[in-house]
Amino acid sequence: MDGLAPWLPLIWAGILLVAVALYVVLDGFDLGVGILFPWAHGESERDLMMNSVAPFWDGNETWLVLGGGGLLVAFPVAFSIIMPALYLPVIVMLLALVFRGVSFEFRWIAKPHHRVWDWTFATGSTAAGFCQGLILGGLLEGVRVESNAFAGGSFDWLTPFTVLTGAGVTTGYALLGATWLIMKTEGSVAERARRQARGLLIAVIAAMGAVSLWTPFVLEHVFARWFTLPNILYLSPIPILVALTALWAWTALARGAEKSPFIASILLFLLGFFGLVVSNYPYVVPPVLTIRQAASAPESQLFMLFGVALVLPLILGYTFVVYRTFRGKVRPGEGYH
Amino acid sequence: MDLDPVLLARLQFAFTIVFHIIFPSFTIGLAAFIATLLVRWRLTGRDHLHRLARFWTRIFAVSFAMGVVSGIVLSYQFGTNWSRFSVVVGNVIGPLLGYEVLTAFFLEATFLGIMLFGWKRVSPNVHTLSAVLVAVGTSLSAFWILAANSWMHTPTGHVVRDGIAYPVDWLAIIFNPSFPYRFSHMFTAAFLTTSLVILAVGARYRMAGRFDPEARTMMRMGLGMVALLAPLQLVIGDLHGLNTLEHQPVKVAAMEAHWDGSKPADLVLFAFPDENAEANRWTLSIPKGASLILTHDPDGKVRGLKDFPPSERPPVLPVFFAFRVMVALGLLMIAIGVIGVVLWYRGRLFDARWFLNPVQHCWPFGFIAILAGWWVTETGRQPWVAHGILRTADAVSPVTAASVLTSLILFVIIYAVVFAVGLYYINRLIVKGPEGPEPERDEGVASRPLAAATEATRHATGAEG
Structure with missing residues (x-):
C-alpha cells in the first residue's frame, strides 16, 4: 500500500482524464443533437432526433458529475482554484444543462404546445457546449494564482482564444451529434446530418489547427513540450493521426457509411484531447499547479481508488448493456414512456 | 452598494439546495413505490397495477429530471462558491460524494433509461428489475449524502493538521454519531412524503369518482x-x-x-x-x-x-x-x-x-x-x-459579490420558471390520470404487458397520430 502512494496522483489524473474524455464524447453527441435541433424540419423529425438520445442523456451527464466530483476528491486545491476562476462560465453551463435536461421531459408533456421546449433544448445544448469550450480555453490559458487560491478577476476567462475554443467545442459536439444521427436514424434526418457532417468536419479540423498553432506560440510550456528534440519526434504521430482520421471520416461520409463517421469523430475528439493533455502534463492548473501539488491526502485518494476499481467496471458494464438494449435505428413514433 | 459575498453565497446555496431537495424527497419513495407496483403486477398479473406504475413513472421522469439537473449545480457549487470548504474538508467530504456518484448516480441514471424507454425493448422482468435498481440507486444516494452531511454536524474519524482535515478512520467518518439518526429520519421522511402524495392523489380521484x-x-x-x-x-x-x-x-x-x-x-x-x-x-x-x-x-x-x-x-x-x-x-x-x-x-x-x-x-x-x-x-x-x-464565513470562494449576485439572480429566475412549469405539468399528468386509451386485448393474457407498452407509445406520440 505504501508503495502505491507516490503513484496515486498519477493514477487519479488518469482516472479523471478517462472520465472527462467519456463525458466529452458521450454527452458530446447528445448535446450535439441539441445543437443541430434548429435545422430540423417539423415536429416528427425533432421527435426522432430527441428519441435517439433520450434514453442516454442522464447517464452521459453523470460523467460530468464524476469529472467535477473526482477533481474534488483527488485534487481539492485544483478544484478550489478552477471553479472560482471560471465562475460565470461554469454557472451558465450548469443552468444551460438545467434547461437542456428538463426539455426532454417537458417537451413530451407540453405537446402540442411544445415549441418553447424545442427552443430551450437547442439553446441549452448550444450554451452548455460553448461554456465548456470557454472553460477549456480558460484553463489552457492559465489562471492567476496567489498562495494556492484564485487571485484574478471575474472575466479573466473571456479572451479571443477562449471564444475560439468555445466555438471549437460547440462545432465538435455538433459533428458528434450529426454522425450519431447518421448512425441512429434514417430518412431525411440522416440525410441532412450527413450533409451537415461534412461542413462540420472541415470546421472542426480548422478549429483544431487554430488551437494547435495558437497555444505553442502564446504559451511557453506548450512550445517547449512540442518543439524541442526529441519530443518533436515522439509527438509527431499525433498530428499525423489526426490528419488520417479526418481523411477517414471524410471518405466514410462520402461513401455513405453509417457507423464509421461516428467512430472517426470520436477518435478525432480523443486525439485532440490527448494532444491537449500532452501539452499540459503534469499540470492540473496550467502552468502553476502540478498534479502532485494539488493532490488530496493519500488516504483519501486510496479510499476512493478502491471504490473506483470496484465499481467503475460495473458502471461500464451496465452502460454497455443499456446502449445495447437501445441499439439499432430509432424509428419514427418509437419510444416514450 | 456594499454587498456581503458570504451572505450572497449562503443565499445562493440555500436557494439551490431547497429547490433540489424537493425532488429527491419525492423520488426516493416514488422509485420504491413504482418498483413495488411492478413487482406486485408481476406476481398477481393485475392490470391496474401496471397502469399505475406507468402513470407514476411519467411523473417520476419529470421529477427526477429536475432533481438531476439541480443536483449537479450543488456539486459544482462546492468549488465555485465554497472553495475554502473544498480545501479544508475536501479530503473527507470528497470521497463520500465520490462514492455517491459511483454507487448511486450512475446506477439510477443508467437504468432510468430502461425504466422510461424500455417498456417494449426488454422483458417485463428486466424492466421491473430496472425499476428496482433505480430505487436502490436513489436510496444509496441518500446514504452517502447524509453521511457527508452528518459528518459536517458531528465530525469524527479525522485529524486536523495546519487547519486541513485529514481522514484517519473511514468507518468512523461514515458512521459518525449523528449519521444513523439523520439517515433514518430523512429516509423515513422521504417515504412519508411520497406516501402522502400518493394518498392525496388517490383521494382526489375518489372525490371525483375517477x-x-x-x-x-x-x-x-x-x-x-x-x-x-x-x-x-x-x-x-x-x-x-x-x-x-x-x-x-x-x-x-x-x-x-x-x-x-x-x-x-x-x-x-x-x-x-x-x-x-x-x-x-x-x-x-x-x-x-x-x-x-x-x-x-x-x-x-x-x-x-x-x-x-x-x-x-x-x-x-x-x-x-x-x-x-x-x-x-x-x-x-x-x-x-x-x-x-x-x-x-x-x-x-x-x-x-x-x-x-x-x-x-x-x-x-x-x-x-x-x-x-x-x-x-x-x-x-x-x-x-x-x-x-x-x-x-471562512469557507467561501474568492469570487466577487457582483458575480455571486449575478448567478443568484439567474438561479432565482430560471428555477422559478422551471419549478412553476414542472409543477403545472405534473398536475396536468395527474388530471389526465392513469388511464390512457384502452389497450388492445385481442391476444389474450400473454400479450398484456406488450399491449400496455404499445398503448403507452401511442399515448405519448398521439399528437402526431
Missing part, C-alpha cells in the same frame, strides 16, 4: 405507509433530538428557545424569541416540558443559549419556528394516519368525503416538513459549516 381500482390501491398503499411511518418518525425524531442534545446542545437550545440553563426548560409551544433581550416574548409554554422530553426528568437541566457566547449561537428565530412547523406537520400526519386507519377498519375509507376532501390537499405536508427540518438542522449548525473545524 379511476376506481387505481384510486383505491393508491389510497390503501399511501395510507398504510402514513399510518406506519408517521408515528415511527416521531420516535426517530425524538432519538435524533437526544443525539443532537449530546453533540450540538446549542442547536437544541435554539430549537426550544431555551435561554437560561440554570432552570428546568419549559416546552415552548409558541413564543417570539428576542435575541437582543435574550428572552422570549408572548410565551405560551408547558412548564418543565422540554426538560421532561429531553432528560426524562421534569427537573433535569438542559444547557441554555446563555451558556454559549453569542458568537457560538445559531440564529434563534428561524431554527425555533422551522422546528415548530416540522413538528406540527408531523402530528398532523399522525392524525391523518390514525383517522384513515379507523375509517379503513370500519370499511368507510373510500366514501368518507369529509376525510377525502381535506386529505386530497395534504400532498405538500411532507415537502414542507422536510424543508423545515433541514432549515432547523442546517441553520442550527451555524456559525459552523463543519462543526468545530470550519466556520461558514
Whole structure:
C-alpha cells in the first residue's frame, strides 16, 4: 500500500482524464443533437432526433458529475482554484444543462404546445457546449494564482482564444451529434446530418489547427513540450493521426457509411484531447499547479481508488448493456414512456 | 452598494439546495413505490397495477429530471462558491460524494433509461428489475449524502493538521454519531412524503369518482405507509433530538428557545424569541416540558443559549419556528394516519368525503416538513459549516459579490420558471390520470404487458397520430 502512494496522483489524473474524455464524447453527441435541433424540419423529425438520445442523456451527464466530483476528491486545491476562476462560465453551463435536461421531459408533456421546449433544448445544448469550450480555453490559458487560491478577476476567462475554443467545442459536439444521427436514424434526418457532417468536419479540423498553432506560440510550456528534440519526434504521430482520421471520416461520409463517421469523430475528439493533455502534463492548473501539488491526502485518494476499481467496471458494464438494449435505428413514433 | 459575498453565497446555496431537495424527497419513495407496483403486477398479473406504475413513472421522469439537473449545480457549487470548504474538508467530504456518484448516480441514471424507454425493448422482468435498481440507486444516494452531511454536524474519524482535515478512520467518518439518526429520519421522511402524495392523489380521484381500482390501491398503499411511518418518525425524531442534545446542545437550545440553563426548560409551544433581550416574548409554554422530553426528568437541566457566547449561537428565530412547523406537520400526519386507519377498519375509507376532501390537499405536508427540518438542522449548525473545524464565513470562494449576485439572480429566475412549469405539468399528468386509451386485448393474457407498452407509445406520440 505504501508503495502505491507516490503513484496515486498519477493514477487519479488518469482516472479523471478517462472520465472527462467519456463525458466529452458521450454527452458530446447528445448535446450535439441539441445543437443541430434548429435545422430540423417539423415536429416528427425533432421527435426522432430527441428519441435517439433520450434514453442516454442522464447517464452521459453523470460523467460530468464524476469529472467535477473526482477533481474534488483527488485534487481539492485544483478544484478550489478552477471553479472560482471560471465562475460565470461554469454557472451558465450548469443552468444551460438545467434547461437542456428538463426539455426532454417537458417537451413530451407540453405537446402540442411544445415549441418553447424545442427552443430551450437547442439553446441549452448550444450554451452548455460553448461554456465548456470557454472553460477549456480558460484553463489552457492559465489562471492567476496567489498562495494556492484564485487571485484574478471575474472575466479573466473571456479572451479571443477562449471564444475560439468555445466555438471549437460547440462545432465538435455538433459533428458528434450529426454522425450519431447518421448512425441512429434514417430518412431525411440522416440525410441532412450527413450533409451537415461534412461542413462540420472541415470546421472542426480548422478549429483544431487554430488551437494547435495558437497555444505553442502564446504559451511557453506548450512550445517547449512540442518543439524541442526529441519530443518533436515522439509527438509527431499525433498530428499525423489526426490528419488520417479526418481523411477517414471524410471518405466514410462520402461513401455513405453509417457507423464509421461516428467512430472517426470520436477518435478525432480523443486525439485532440490527448494532444491537449500532452501539452499540459503534469499540470492540473496550467502552468502553476502540478498534479502532485494539488493532490488530496493519500488516504483519501486510496479510499476512493478502491471504490473506483470496484465499481467503475460495473458502471461500464451496465452502460454497455443499456446502449445495447437501445441499439439499432430509432424509428419514427418509437419510444416514450 | 456594499454587498456581503458570504451572505450572497449562503443565499445562493440555500436557494439551490431547497429547490433540489424537493425532488429527491419525492423520488426516493416514488422509485420504491413504482418498483413495488411492478413487482406486485408481476406476481398477481393485475392490470391496474401496471397502469399505475406507468402513470407514476411519467411523473417520476419529470421529477427526477429536475432533481438531476439541480443536483449537479450543488456539486459544482462546492468549488465555485465554497472553495475554502473544498480545501479544508475536501479530503473527507470528497470521497463520500465520490462514492455517491459511483454507487448511486450512475446506477439510477443508467437504468432510468430502461425504466422510461424500455417498456417494449426488454422483458417485463428486466424492466421491473430496472425499476428496482433505480430505487436502490436513489436510496444509496441518500446514504452517502447524509453521511457527508452528518459528518459536517458531528465530525469524527479525522485529524486536523495546519487547519486541513485529514481522514484517519473511514468507518468512523461514515458512521459518525449523528449519521444513523439523520439517515433514518430523512429516509423515513422521504417515504412519508411520497406516501402522502400518493394518498392525496388517490383521494382526489375518489372525490371525483375517477379511476376506481387505481384510486383505491393508491389510497390503501399511501395510507398504510402514513399510518406506519408517521408515528415511527416521531420516535426517530425524538432519538435524533437526544443525539443532537449530546453533540450540538446549542442547536437544541435554539430549537426550544431555551435561554437560561440554570432552570428546568419549559416546552415552548409558541413564543417570539428576542435575541437582543435574550428572552422570549408572548410565551405560551408547558412548564418543565422540554426538560421532561429531553432528560426524562421534569427537573433535569438542559444547557441554555446563555451558556454559549453569542458568537457560538445559531440564529434563534428561524431554527425555533422551522422546528415548530416540522413538528406540527408531523402530528398532523399522525392524525391523518390514525383517522384513515379507523375509517379503513370500519370499511368507510373510500366514501368518507369529509376525510377525502381535506386529505386530497395534504400532498405538500411532507415537502414542507422536510424543508423545515433541514432549515432547523442546517441553520442550527451555524456559525459552523463543519462543526468545530470550519466556520461558514471562512469557507467561501474568492469570487466577487457582483458575480455571486449575478448567478443568484439567474438561479432565482430560471428555477422559478422551471419549478412553476414542472409543477403545472405534473398536475396536468395527474388530471389526465392513469388511464390512457384502452389497450388492445385481442391476444389474450400473454400479450398484456406488450399491449400496455404499445398503448403507452401511442399515448405519448398521439399528437402526431
